Every structure is written in C-alpha cells, then in structure tokens.
Amino acid sequence: MLASGILGYSAETLESIAEGGAGAVVTKSVGLKPRKGYTNPTVVQVSCGLINAMGLPNPGIDEFAEEIREARTSLEVPLIVSVYGYSEEEYATVARKAVEAGADAVELNVSCPHVKETGSEIGQDLEILAKVVSKVKSTINRPVFVKLSPNVTSIADIAEVVVKAGADALTAINTVKAMAIDTETTIPILSNRVGGLSGQAIKPIALRCVYDIYERVKVPIIGCGGVTDWRDAVEFLLAGASAVQIGTAIATEGPGVFKAVSHGIEEYLKVKGFKSVKEIVGLSHRS
Numbered sequence: 397m398l399a400s401g402i403l404g405y406s407a408e409t410l411e412s413i414a415e416g417g418a419g420a421v422v423t424k425s426v427g428l429k430p431r432k433g434y435t436n437p438t439v440v441q442v443s444c445g446l447i448n449a450m451g452l453p454n455p456g457i458d459e460f461a462e463e464i465r466e467a468r469t470s471l472e473v474p475l476i477v478s479v480y481g482y483s484e485e486e487y488a489t490v491a492r493k494a495v496e497a498g499a500d501a502v503e504l505n506v507s508c509p510h511v512k513e514t515g516s517e518i519g520q521d522l523e524i525l526a527k528v529v530s531k532v533k534s535t536i537n538r539p540v541f542v543k544l545s546p547n548v549t550s551i552a553d554i555a556e557v558v559v560k561a562g563a564d565a566l567t568a569i570n571t572v573k574a575m576a577i578d579t580e581t582t583i584p585i586l587s588n589r590v591g592g593l594s595g596q597a598i599k600p601i602a603l604r605c606v607y608d609i610y611e612r613v614k615v616p617i618i619g620c621g622g623v624t625d626w627r628d629a630v631e632f633l634l635a636g637a638s639a640v641q642i643g644t645a646i647a648t649e650g651p652g653v654f655k656a657v658s659h660g661i662e663e664y665l666k667v668k669g670f671k672s673v674k675e676i677v678g679l680s681h682r683s
C-alpha cells in the first residue's frame with residue numbers, strides 16, 4: 397500500500413501509484429477544515445532517511461471529497477482515506493464525509509508527531525484515543541484502521557486499547573520524532589524545529605513495534621517504516637504484519653517500488669516452498 401502523505405494528494409497521483417503496482421492507496425491526512433501547514437523548510441534529508449514537519453497541509457474534507465469521488469471512479473484498488481481531527485466528533489465527521497465520498501476504509505492519524513492538539517497528542521492519551529476510535533467506528537460502516545506512533549513507552553499497550561475500542565486493523569508506525577541542526581546558521585533546519593524521521597533509518601524500530609503488537613492483539617497489522625525492497629517487506633510479514641505500506645522509498649526507487657516488492661515477495665515464497673503470504677505472517681514468533 398501507499399503510505400499516507402506521500403503523493404496521496406490527488407486522484408491523479410493516487411492513480412499513478414496504483415499503476416506502479418500498489419495493492420491499495422492511502423491518501424494524505426485530511427481534516428475538517430483547510431490547513432496551510434508550515435512554511436519551508438518542511439523536509440530535510442539525513443543519513444538513511446527524511447525528517448519532515450509538513451504540518452498536515454490539506455484542503456479540508458469538503459474540498460478533498462471531490463478528489464475522493466474522482467479517485468474512487470478511476471481506481472481499481474481499495475482507497476483508504478487518512479483522517480485527523482481535534483476531537484472525537486471531528487474525527488467522526490471527517491470519516492463520515494470520506495465514506496460518503498467513496499472511501500473503502502479510513503485510517504485514523506493519531507500519531508502525527510509535529511502538530512499540536514491532534515495526531516500523537518491524541519494517540520498518547522488513552523482515554524481520548526479510545527473515545528475517538530469508538531466514535532468513528534459507530535459512525536461509519538467501513539473498516540477503521542488506526543495508525544500508531546512509535547513515540548511512546550509501550551506501543552503494545554496502546555494497540556490493546558485501540559483494538560478494545562473497535563479498531564479493525566492497525567498501521568505501525570508513523571514517523572519517529574527527530575530533528576536536524578544547521579551548523580552554519582546554528583539553528584534547527586525545519587521551520588517547526590522538530591519533525592518525524594522516516595525511511596530506512598526507522599525500519600528496525602518499526603519492525604520491533606509490529607513484533608510487539610502481534611504478541612498482544614489479534615487484528616491485522618499493516619507494517620510501515622523504511623520498506624525499500626522485498627526483503628524489508630518479508631521481515632515485516634515474519635514479524636506479524638499482513639501487509640506493508642511504502643512512503644519514503646518512492647523518492648529513491650520511484651513508483652515501480654510496489655511492483656518490485658510484490659514480485660520479490662512472490663519469488664521468496666516460491667523458493668521457500670510457501671503457498672501464500674498468510675503462511676509467513678508472524679512466523680518469526682514460533683519458539
């Protein structure tokens with residue numbers, strides 16, 4: 397799947413990713429009202445990854461509904477709309493509007509590390525988090541995925557709360573809180589100072605998160621964080637993921653990364669004598 401926030405801005409970009417071989421696409425996170433996001437610089441390249449603090453720029457659900465409608469008519473793969481809000485009512489309203497426009501599922505962004513009063517601030521408050529998930533669940537009749545933050549003491553504890561509240565699947569992980577400082581100017585490079593690290597640098601962290609979550613809950617897990625080639629994807633499957641999302645690697649590998657990864661998984665299964673992906677989900681947990 398395409399991960400949220402990377403090229404998921406319009407029907408056109410979602411289509412080009414689906415053509416590149418993605419099995420499903422997730423849109424950029426959308427809220428109730430338009431949001432400008434932060435001023436540049438919003439992305440900085442570091443060793444083995446990117447740090448971004450975009451600030452959730454989006455046109456608001458009413459305008460974005462047009463893109464969802466258009467994408468739904470042209471896409472041949474499931475369309476998942478990523479949703480954020482500042483209260484349980486807001487999450488539910490945006491999710492309802494996304495479903496009315498044609499979303500096949502919603503992914504709740506309760507894990508953005510760089511915008512105040514939403515994202516990971518919601519995801520770290522277990523009481524509010526549970527209310528958000530159950531409110532959305534009772535508002536829409538489509539699967540609800542919840543995207544978790546690694547910036548917590550125990551991601552498995554949070555997964556348990558979210559699943560009890562009704563989540564149908566979990567996406568792990570969003571970016572890891574990080575920063576970079578310009579030694580010439582002596583100040584942080586990102587305008588927001590702090591952002592989220594993505595790409596190969598976070599893969600071992602994401603893998604551990606998926607492994608921990610798999611030990612605690614029974615819903616499907618979507619692994620996300622640093623997947624760049626088929627071997628990364630297979631590692632996530634062995635850790636317990638049923639699917640993976642790819643974001644940053646599109647910048648280095650191009651949209652063909654989806655076909656390359658799925659072809660590589662198929663070859664791996666053949667060589668190892670497995671009949672389907674299902675046979676290797678969580679296989680690393682056996683004693």
Ligand SMILES: Cc1cc2nc3c(=O)[nH]c(=O)nc-3n(C[C@H](O)[C@H](O)[C@H](O)COP(=O)(O)O)c2cc1C
Nearest residue numbers: 399400401425505569570594595621622642643644
């Ligand atoms: C530029 C950029 C923008 C992002 N925007 C969003 C977003 O709007 N919503 C969200 O849930 N995650 C967002 N993410 C996080 C990614 O979806 C993903 O969780 C993270 O980048 C790890 O995956 P990757 O290493 O494959 O990129 C963004 C990541 C990047 C690099």
